[in-house]
Amino acid sequence: MGEPPPWLWDLPLINLYNTDVIGFMYDVPFVATPEVVVRRMLQLARVQPGEVVYDLGSGDGRIVIIAAKEFGARSYGVEIRKDLYEQSMARIKDMGLADRATIINASFYDVPLTDADVVTMYLLTSVNERLRPKLEKELRPATRVVTHDFEVPGWRPVVVEEVYEDWRSHKLYLYKIPGREIPLPGKPVTVEDRWLRQVAELIDGNRSLEEIAGKLGVPIRRVREAVEQLSKIGAVEEVKIIK
Ligand SMILES: C[S@@+](CC[C@H](N)C(=O)[O-])C[C@H]1O[C@@H](n2cnc3c(N)ncnc32)[C@H](O)[C@@H]1O
Structure with missing residues (x-):
């Protein structure tokens, strides 16, 4: 209208x-x-x-x-x-x-x-x-x-x-909203940044962004942003969405 x-x-x-x-x-x-x-x-x-x-x-x-x-x-x-x-x-x-x-x-x-x-x-x-x-x-x-x-x-x-x-x-x-976003590990890359390294260490192809956020005690948004950065350097291959 x-x-x-x-x-x-x-x-x-x-x-x-x-x-x-x-x-x-x-x-x-x-x-x-x-x-x-x-x-x-x-x-x-x-x-x-x-x-x-x-x-x-x-x-x-x-x-x-x-x-x-x-x-x-x-x-x-x-x-x-x-x-x-x-x-x-x-x-x-x-x-x-x-x-x-x-x-x-x-x-x-x-x-x-x-x-x-x-x-x-x-x-x-x-x-x-x-x-x-x-x-x-x-x-x-x-x-x-x-x-x-x-x-x-x-x-x-x-x-x-x-x-x-x-x-x-x-x-x-x-x-x-149901479903899981699962980051899949990419090629081995040395990550200098401590925060990115913490996130990268928890990416195993099974854990979802939500689970990683829970383990680190941060909002999912922060993990999502870190995963985006890790994707850019090839440390994350893709984020699989299972609805
Ligand atoms: C019940 S009031 C809620 C106001 C506020 N969210 C709150 O809880 O105090 C609903 C509001 O939705 C707005 N509204 C109605 N149809 C809309 C539409 N299609 N898009 C955006 N706003 C709409 C109305 O103008 C009204 O301000």
Whole structure:
């Protein structure tokens, strides 16, 4: 669906942020996740410093901001509404987070998610269902997806949790993209760098990136980056993906 006409934002006497007046025009209206619930979503996903987090339909940007400010993530929001995009981008700049947090003014169906470590969504079950093929195609094994109140039909959650906030409860679903990424050893190469050597020593053609990350106590992203460097010098032949 296209952009609403600009005059719609100026209509008097209607709080556009809290009604469905605008929301009905898109897939989902803007309703914010309470901050205490946002923190729990990011904790459930175990967001690590340096990881890439996407919030699909980012509203006022609170998930993006908290992920960057409190969890040290590189965070992206995707928001179709121009007013919310501008408002959240202004807040990010005011808070000095622009080097770590960004809002993309687009439809989440159109934004590639291939570099995500964590995806958060407070949408609707029907929208989650429509997004599912894209998520399955683009997200790498071991990527975590956390949804607020609405399930992804056909996926089995790893954790379902109820969080109470004031007068209402919020249901959180944590999913993990199945599959394993297994780096295969390449030709013997002397590696000077200590960190790269540590990773190279654990590459045996059986261990996945996730297992190596677990052994080294670092986010998968760091191991993936090391493996990319090892591939360039031939120490890793390829990364086999078993879904
Ligand atoms: C329920 S709100 C969630 C806001 C925020 N993620 C949070 O949890 O506080 C859903 C948001 O998705 C946005 N939205 C709806 N359809 C969209 C689409 N196709 N692409 C990007 N954003 C969309 C809405 O404008 C709204 O801001």
